[in-house]
Amino acid sequence: MDTKEIVNSLKKIVSPYVQNEPAFKNFDMNTDFLKDLEINSANLVDIVLDVEDEFNITIDNDSMDNMLTVQDAVSIIKEKRAEA
Amino acid sequence: MKSSEIISLLPYSKPFLFVDELEEITEEGAKGSYTFPADSFFYEGHFKEFPVTPGVILTECMAQIGTVSLGIFLLKDLFNENGKVALTNTKIDFYLPVYPGEKVRVLSEKVYFRFNKLKCKVSMYNAKDKLVSRGEISGMIKENE
Numbered sequence: 001m002d003t004k005e006i007v008n009s010l011k012k013i014v015s016p017y018v019q020n021e022p023a024f025k026n027f028d029m030n031t032d033f034l035k036d037l038e039i040n041s042a043n044l045v046d047i048v049l050d051v052e053d054e055f056n057i058t059i060d061n062d063s064m065d066n067m068l069t070v071q072d073a074v075s076i077i078k079e080k081r082a083e084a
Numbered sequence: 085m086k087s088s089e090i091i092s093l094l095p096y097s098k099p100f101l102f103v104d105e106l107e108e109i110t111e112e113g114a115k116g117s118y119t120f121p122a123d124s125f126f127y128e129g130h131f132k133e134f135p136v137t138p139g140v141i142l143t144e145c146m147a148q149i150g151t152v153s154l155g156i157f158l159l160k161d162l163f164n165e166n167g168k169v170a171l172t173n174t175k176i177d178f179y180l181p182v183y184p185g186e187k188v189r190v191l192s193e194k195v196y197f198r199f200n201k202l203k204c205k206v207s208m209y210n211a212k213d214k215l216v217s218r219g220e221i222s223g224m225i226k227e228n229e
Contacts, residue, residue, distance in 0.1 A: 042172030042224055045201040064199050 001081070006055075006074050013050045017043040029071040057081060085109075090156050094148065095169060099125050102145035109157045113193040113204070116149035122184035137182040139217075142208060143174055147221050150192030150206035155225035158197050162227035169225045172201070176219030180210060187211050192221075200224050 011027050018024045019038035023031065033039045039047070048059050048067065057080035059067075067073050087106035094103060106116040120137055127135035156163045182188060188208050195203040202225055207218040 040172065042201055042222060045199045049196065049198060061199065 001055075003074055003078075006077055007070060009054055010051070010070060010073055010077075013047055013054060014039070017047060027070070029069070029074070031070045032068055033070075033073075034068070051077065055081060057084060085157055085160060090153050093156050093163060093165070093167070094152060095167070096148065100144070102141070102148050103153065106149065106153055109154060111158065111194070113191065114150055114154040114157070115189065115191050116153060117187060117189045118145050118149065119187040120182060120184060124184070127184050135184050137184075137186075139176070139178055142178070142182060142188075142217055143176050143221070145188065146176070146190050146192075146206045146208055146217065146219075147171060147174070147223065149190040151202055151204050151221045151223050152225070154192055154194065154204065155197070155202045155223065158194075158202065159225060159227055163225070164228050166228035167226060169223055171221070171223045173203075173222040174219065176206075176217050176221070178217045180214055180216045182210065182216055188216060195220070200226050 014037065017039045020036065023036040031037065033044055048064055051073065052059055055077050057077065059076065063076045067076055087109065090106055090109065091103055094101065102118045103116055104118045106114060108115040126138055126141055130136060130138045152169050155169065188210055190206060190208050192204040192206040195205060201222060203220065203222040206221050208216040210216050
């Protein structure tokens with residue numbers, strides 16, 4: 001699975017929780033889940049659980065704390081998939 | 085952890101504590117009850133001349149028994165008087181009214197507890213064991229840092 005495919009899946013997972021639609025139109029590697037998309041921390045948990053199911057990985061507390069942007073999420077997903 | 089300990093750790097007091105008893109609490113869910121005193125403050129205005137327990141108060145009762153009490157149990161000794169709770173999501177359907185003086189029972193079932201977020205399926209029954217309300221409640225719960 002390449003970066004582009006991961007980003008597309010992420011975009012689909014994040015979509016129901018987005019509060020800032022204009023920012024979502026510019027969804028790219030630098031997009032910040034909380035600051036740009038205005039997702040709250042409770043919904044970020046739902047996103048992480050969806051990511052676990054979609055990519056068949058387990059996200060630990062440290063990874064959760066570091067998952068601020070799309071780039072962070074892509075790196076963590078790649079790293080966990082490589083471990084699996 | 086005993087029920088009385090959990091109740092004492094709940095961050096509420098009169099007139100906004102809606103837990104009398106926690107009958108059973110496990111890793112998977114909670115059961116508890118509350119009787120709405122006929123002189124509760126909200127009956128004065130809800131409704132004019134016709135007291136019925138407001139849906140938001142039923143929701144609060146469901147959250148306190150079903151979600152917050154369970155969350156404190158799940159965090160075990162990590163939760164103390166300085167712990168913090170925050171409601172993040174509710175989705176509740178209501179089926180029957182609850183009148184002044186009625187006793188309700190609340191049952192909750194954990195959906196997940198991850199990254200400090202507890203999501204539960206919660207239902208409320210009246211003294212005749214009829215369904216009053218049912219839905220999902222989520223909250224964040226954090227130990228003292």
